[in-house]
Amino acid sequence: GDRGTTVHELTERYDNGDEISLLTETGSLGCKLQEWSMFERYVDFTLKCNPVILQTEQNYVSHELGFAGTLDRVVNIGGVTYLMDIKTSNAVYPTCWLQLAAYRELLGKVGGVQVDAVAILWLNSKTRTDGKKGSIQGKGWQLLAREDTTTDLQVFKATKYLWGVQNADSMPRQSSY
Helix, strand or coil, rough: CCCCCCCHHHHHHHCCCCCCCCEEECCEECHHHHHHHHHHHHHHHHHHHCEEEEEEEEEEECCCCCEEEEEEEEEEEECCCEEEEEEECCCCCHHHHHHHHHHHHHHHHCCCCCEEEEEEEECCCCCCCCCCCCCEEEEEEEEEEEECCHHHHHHHHHHHHHHHHHCCCEEEEEECC
16 A cells, blocks of 8 residues: 555655656665565556546546445547556456546546546566557556446445445544544
């Protein structure tokens, strides 16, 4: 979790035009080398793909849908608009696609923004090359995309419903502080 938080902070600052340095003003490391390596992969992605960033780290809440989320990026790459999630994990798990399908619905209903596809920018990929024609990847990163999220959204809603049934009596210990 900490690795992902640090990498997200670095990429957001980079996208905002800040100068990012590995070393602090006192000459010590500002982050772990593994985090810096993933940040460098993000920079490589931006240089190769030249994404037009439309939204960064936007929070959306819907009482109607019954969930909320923080969307990492909405970007346009070569005329295709993606809802993009940045992942630093060792694998891309099936639940990642459920999250993105839910975020896509949230973005459309609350944000009024329709996207062409959802994508995961995996910064811990085992890729060693720039990939074959048609793939979007570099050394250690790849962009995985899906246009159709219908089934993923259905599975998310079924899972959310099941959680609600099983946790119907759950209450927080404290409702205010």
